[in-house]
Every structure is written in structure tokens, then in C-alpha cells.
Amino acid sequence: MAAGPNEPMTSAEALTYLNSLFRPGTPAAPGLDRMHALLARLGHPEHGLRLVHITGTNGKGSVAAMVASVLGAAGHRTGLFISPYLERFGERIVLDGQEMPSEALAELMPLVRRAIEEMAAAGAQQPTQFEATTALACLYFARSGAEIIACEVGLGGRNDATNALPGSLVSVITSVAMDHVERIGPELVDIAYEKAGIIRPRGHVITGRLPAEAAAVVVAEADQKQASLARLGVEFDVRPQRIDHTGVMADVLLPGRELRGLGVGLLGRHQADNMAVAVAAVAQLARASKGAIVVDDEAVRRGLAATSWPGRIELFSESPPVLLDGAHNPQAIVALARALDELFGGRRIVGVIGALSDHAQASVFDAIVPRLMTAVVTTPPFGPRAMPAAELGAAVRQRFASLPVLVEPDVAAAIEAALTAQSEGRADMVLITGSFYLVGEARGILKRRLGQAGLRQV
Numbered sequence: 368m369a370a371g372p373n374e375p376m377t378s379a380e381a382l383t384y385l386n387s388l389f390r391p392g393t394p395a396a397p398g399l400d401r402m403h404a405l406l407a408r409l410g411h412p413e414h415g416l417r418l419v420h421i422t423g424t425n426g427k428g429s430v431a432a433m434v435a436s437v438l439g440a441a442g443h444r445t446g447l448f449i450s451p452y453l454e455r456f457g458e459r460i461v462l463d464g465q466e467m468p469s470e471a472l473a474e475l476m477p478l479v480r481r482a483i484e485e486m487a488a489a490g491a492q493q494p495t496q497f498e499a500t501t502a503l504a505c506l507y508f509a510r511s512g513a514e515i516i517a518c519e520v521g522l523g524g525r526n527d528a529t530n531a532l533p534g535s536l537v538s539v540i541t542s543v544a545m546d547h548v549e550r551i552g553p554e555l556v557d558i559a560y561e562k563a564g565i566i567r568p569r570g571h572v573i574t575g576r577l578p579a580e581a582a583a584v585v586v587a588e589a590d591q592k593q594a595s596l597a598r599l600g601v602e603f604d605v606r607p608q609r610i611d612h613t614g615v616m617a618d619v620l621l622p623g624r625e626l627r628g629l630g631v632g633l634l635g636r637h638q639a640d641n642m643a644v645a646v647a648a649v650a651q652l653a654r655a656s657k658g659a660i661v662v663d664d665e666a667v668r669r670g671l672a673a674t675s676w677p678g679r680i681e682l683f684s685e686s687p688p689v690l691l692d693g694a695h696n697p698q699a700i701v702a703l704a705r706a707l708d709e710l711f712g713g714r715r716i717v718g719v720i721g722a723l724s725d726h727a728q729a730s731v732f733d734a735i736v737p738r739l740m741t742a743v744v745t746t747p748p749f750g751p752r753a754m755p756a757a758e759l760g761a762a763v764r765q766r767f768a769s770l771p772v773l774v775e776p777d778v779a780a781a782i783e784a785a786l787t788a789q790s791e792g793r794a795d796m797v798l799i800t801g802s803f804y805l806v807g808e809a810r811g812i813l814k815r816r817l818g819q820a821g822l823r824q825v
Contacts, residue, residue, distance in 0.1 A: 378469035378472045381477075388483075388493070388496040388499050402531040405498060406531060412510075416505060416509060417536055418515070418516050418518045419431075419434050419518065419648055419649075420530075420537070421520065421539040422527075424544040424546045424558070424698060425696070426641045426644070427542075429633060429638060429641045429676050430541050430641050430648070431448075432447065432675070434649060435464075437671060438514075438660070441661065441663070441670070444514045444515075445515055446462050446513040448501070451804065453803065453810055459504070476503060498528040501521075520565065523558075524561050524564045525565070526564070527565075536652055536655040536656055537651050538571065539644060541641065542575050543558055543581035544558075545558070546695075555581055559585060562585075566589055566594050569592065569593050571597075571651045571655050572597070575640055576640060599643055603643065603647045606620065607639040608628065612711070614631050614632035614638070615631055615642065619646045621647060626667060629667065634682065635702055635703070649662050679693060680703060684813065687786060688796040689786075691798075691809060693805075695803070701734045717742045717788045717796075718798045719743075719799045720800055721804075722748070723752040729762035729766040735800075737770065741770075741794055742773070743770060744773045745759040745760040745773070745774050745781075746778050747776060748805035749808050750804050753802075756775060782797075786816075
């Protein structure tokens, strides 16, 4: 029997309750009123939390992971809040490199549930699953004494639940590209406007390389709010020195400060840009915190080297060669294609692809399917938004008529089919991509299928 609103929960019951808040097909009205009301009923756990607030179409998770790792290496009690998770819910809420334990989930979720029940009794609109998760993270970080949190936006920025947290010291916009157009589009300038909404009055903004029309929106928002602005390629820069299958090494050039030979074990040339944005954000944070957050060059070096970010162009296994990447929009697919060319050029690839219904246009895969793949297995990611394997398979066949396509509704069977093709010599490498939900499920399957000893995680 499920726990009542005033009863203790197990961690399993806590997750069941949290998942019950998801309302597929019925997007909540935009705005921060629900989030502010929920935090108020929880006693404002967000007060006192300090953030590096990070948004972007792509790269925001990588930057968040780098920022958290660097701050941890500098000795600061550091939180990391991300979405989505790959394999375990605790990955979303991390403190000092450790996932939130199940005991904390079981202890804190009843408080969130009671606040939501009180809101319902008062006739207020029910908070969303992400809003409840954000509130849960605030409770955990506040009770745990986190000094600083690398906080990843869920969607957009201006109306995202994380934008209700007042303690942002640095705002980061990693990239702006076409994605989630039904929610924050339809044009690139609309998406940029939503992401620029995280900029604080008289705050500090760090950006990656933005398209001109998006950059103009961000500059205008920063000017209006009298916020300082540092842009990759303008106020600071990066010079890649080595891009290979072990990661990236680069020099980061900040105003009056050069950090040479920084390395991160994340794959793809785009990670050099993400590294530079993370380093610039940490440097700005030291100034914005008025000396409370101190990070020296050696901590930057050690933190970057220790950064782990699974499921993002991750060489999960070398024998057999298996690559995982949650690319789900054209910009991410282009970055993946570039990395494959640069790091694994000439290898024949069998792809296992899956997509959510709101991302599932076969054209998303134009940069990678016809040029790099010898065969495709379509399969559905986990969750109610998954596009059926047969529907995606038909779309891929229609767009790429000469490509062999296998439809496999079971993810484990889809992976097995791809591994068999590789072992029989019909391909050199297996690539699993198209959705983080698919990649997360695939990681668990591959661990069981290959065994821990067969893994080489970069």
C-alpha cells in the first residue's frame, strides 16, 4: 500500500510518487508561480544556496560536470544538479561527487509531497515532476551545507524551475540551436530569449559560441540587466592542442590569465569549447563570490582531468567497440559525426537508434546515418514519450532508402543484433544514440552483457 501524505516513505515509494507527477501530453502553464509557492511551503530551502546556473541547447551537462569537478578539486563542498539521469535517479542530485543516497530521498520526499498536497488543498495548480525534483534538490543541498551548486537548467531557462532559485552568481549559456521548438521556439531568437532569461540583474554571464542572431538576443538581455558578459571567441578563447580517443587537451586564454595544457577525458572537439566555458565560469565565480570561492590553477587542472560524464560520446567498450551518445538534435548529431570522423574515421558503424516522439524526425540523423552507418537497428527508448521502433524504422527507410534497417522493439535484442553484426564482421563499431533515455537503458544492458571487466569508460 502506498504511503499517505503524512506517512514515511521508502525510497521506492518516493520515486513512485515523483513519477506520478509526470503528465505526458499536458504541458504545464509556463511561469515560476508554482515553483515559488512550493518553495515557500517548504520554508524556502533555496535561500542561501549559491549557483553557477547553466543553460544551453547542447553542452550544458558537460559544462556543469566540469564546473562541479573543478570546484570539488578546490576543496569546496559542491553540489551538481542535472537532468536527465542515465541509470539511477541519484545521478541528478550529487554532492561532493556522491549521488544523493536513497535514505535522503526517503526522508525528504514526504516533505515535498506534503507541500504539494497543501497546494492542492488550497486550489493551486499541481507542481510538475521537474519542479518537485528541483525542490527536493534544494532541500538536500541546504541540509547538507553545499557551498556552491553547478545547476543545469531543465528546459529553456526563463520559465524553468531552476530560475526560481535566487542565488545565481554566474549565468552560463553554452549554445543555442533548434530544439524543443514546440515549447520554447519556434525561431532561434525565441530559444535564445528563453535561455537568456537566466541572466541576473547586475550579474555575470559566460557564453559559448552562439549564432549571430542568438548572440544579439543575449547581448541585449545582458545590457538591459547591466550584467557583465564574456563570450567564447571574443573576451576569452581556447586553443585545442590534442584531440584523440583519450579526450581533449587545450590551452584556455582568459583576460590576463592563460591556462596551458588543460586536459579532460571527454571525447570530441566540441569539448574544448565546453572546457573553456567551464574554466571561464569558475574564474568569474571567484570574482562574483567576493573571494568566498577560491580556485587556483592546479585545482582547475585536477578537476578537469577528473571529470566524468557518461553517455556523451562515451567509448563504453573497446572490445567489442561500443560508443554511446545521447545526441537527439541536429547540432548534437553534427558534433557526434565530427567526432566519429576525427577519432574513428574509416570504421564501419552499425547504429542502434531511438528517439522520443517530440524529437523523432529522421532528418535529425542526416549528418550521421547515410555517411557513417552501414546498417541501423531502430528501437524505442524507455518511457511514455518513446517513438515506436516500427514508426522510426519506417521514417529511416523512407529517408535513407539504400540503408539496411532492422526494427527491434526490445532494446536488449536491438543491442544484441548490433553486437552480432559487429562480431560477424559486418561492422567495425556499434553506436547507440538518439536519446539519453535509450543510452541510459543501454548502459545497464551492456554492463550485464559484457561484464565490468570488459569496460573501458572514458
